Amino acid sequence: MTDFAATKAMFHLPKGVIYLDGNSLGPLPKSAPNRVTKTVQDEWGEMLITGWNKAGWMAQPSNIGDRIARLIGAEKGHVVMGDTLSIKVYQALASALEMRPDRKVILSDNGNFPTDLYMAEGLIGSLGRQHQLKTPAHGDVADHINEDLAVLMLTEVDYRTGQKHNMKALTEKAHAAGALVIWDLAHSAGALPVDLAGCNADFAVGCTYKYLNGGPGAPAFIYVAPRHVANVRPALSGWLGHAAPFAFDLNYAAGSGIERMRVGTPPVLQMAALEEALDIWDMADMADVRAKSIALCDRFIAGVEASCPTLKLASPRDGAQRGSQVSFHFDNGYPAMQALIARGVIGDFRAPDIMRFGFTPLYIDEGDVDAAVAIIADVMGNDLWDTDEYKQRSRVT
């Protein structure tokens, strides 16, 4: 059983703050400052260039990848770190499209995080605009899976509503139609159990600064299924993905496995912070995290609905259909969220009208939920929310 009091004690949480935005940027592991200082002073400062081997910097993208693999149900040796999530989306999509050269449809949904769609758009432009990107509503995705489909590319958990896709069912349906599937785990990794191997996912990507608590600018990860990796052509064929980076050959030869998805020099200081966050994750069982996450979300929904009739639930009521966040619709959501932040309840606003709150059992408990609900009830009880001033503030953002 995961000891959530112990994990909570390992984070620095500012006084007077109830942090319900770990789904945007996780908080600081208490051990991270010393570790980063050690990396800066003892590794960079003392080892200089030899740190790449002596301090193990060069191997970190794979070593950290293995630690994340455990949290997302990936086979060991098939996840590697680097770049940003946007770049990893591009890498996965470029490789996947080449594996289905006769098909020209990419299917996503209109709730996908925009950068995934933008990166797809950019790639389509480079590939000569022969591909079509379809973005139906969340519930209509399955109906668009047919034998024209090259790649299904979805974020498992909708960043606005928290609504989950059925990863296993959609992957099966796409495979039955002969398509490949890329899962973006931005709001899944560390939020709920993921079983990439069990779902037969082809590719997956994700970031580490949200639920994984790796810090601002922490690197992204990419997964390629073992059955594919030897045949994947890396479109972003950088030297650290080369079979022999230090041979300095003029021609590219892809590394033997997931290493080929590395591109350039990894961010050593960011990786140091991320490793400290993963030490806390080593104390956690994802099934426990999920059970507590659903309980916290349910408690929050009940509390807010009982006290704030103007807020309309935007997330699924059924915990099994949600990620680890709860969202409400509110016309004046932007200034209302600013008012909450001023009172120490940090969530975030997503256009056009979503007030979003993330629940992260590693450091948020029932007491935090109850305290947050009380403050939200107090702030939302302010009848200013219907005045023109607030409506105006809402519109200009």
Place this chain on the structure above:
Amino acid sequence: MTDFAATKAMFHLPKGVIYLDGNSLGPLPKSAPNRVTKTVQDEWGEMLITGWNKAGWMAQPSNIGDRIARLIGAEKGHVVMGDTLSIKVYQALASALEMRPDRKVILSDNGNFPTDLYMAEGLIGSLGRQHQLKTPAHGDVADHINEDLAVLMLTEVDYRTGQKHNMKALTEKAHAAGALVIWDLAHSAGALPVDLAGCNADFAVGCTYKYLNGGPGAPAFIYVAPRHVANVRPALSGWLGHAAPFAFDLNYAAGSGIERMRVGTPPVLQMAALEEALDIWDMADMADVRAKSIALCDRFIAGVEASCPTLKLASPRDGAQRGSQVSFHFDNGYPAMQALIARGVIGDFRAPDIMRFGFTPLYIDEGDVDAAVAIIADVMGNDLWDTDEYKQRSRVT
């Protein structure tokens, strides 16, 4: 006049080490540990998600870009940070090729750093293999510029020999033939004066962990000439390059200027360290750096040639033709460099037979050069270098 004693005092240089590998990874600015700690504890720890605005993280890629612009002769507002140099090469090349749709030749040279060639190869693969990448020898590049050429893509300073290209002359010749030019400044930024605007360069890219001393994994930069930027289609069209990233539109609309070359979340901890390094650069005049760099390199060449007849100069003898490094050919270069490193003289080895030493006036002075020469003479005087044991060690690397 730059006060090099003052700049040297601002770096941490380990005891017993003469660091001639700042062309691979620059040393630690003494102020960087405190700054990084402040960013971790006071910004990430206390501000959490609000750090993106309150601590200015979101604006850093452009603000830092402006500080680097001064060092490379770029117009203010036309350099932005992010990703790795490999990714920035891909971005620049993808955009440039689209600006010359009827031409299918990319010209580089066989001394370019391999990742530039690999990224080009990867892009050519995605574009349908219609383009040809030519890599003649350094001195033959100009002869290959003709009206078939789409993009000339060169690293100004050869990473092995330190030999410089003539940026202005080659850019002019390429433009006269109707081609575009991308300059990789990996071994130029902070090494010698660069005048991107004066040379009419179209694109430039570079890294910040070498001469600029930004630390392991520091982000790369990209420059797009003011006359082009509004017409550049970003192939890597990430959300932070969008005209309105937080509007979360489903369709991409490129940002108004160089901001469109941003992709995903920037590495906040790395940027903090880099800013400290740039504070030292603010004390330096590039003309002074260049004059001292040439003097140090000349002094090193004279000293080594006088004492080590087995080492054959691989760099141009004329300082005006060199970057800020000196390389020697030596068959047993790999074990010889290991022996030097064991004695505290840190340079590096580049296959097949290059012993490479970087000279960085901000923290290397004449006394360091003389001390390094004495140690090299002592180590190279060891007659073991001709034995089979060393030849064997050299071959297996």
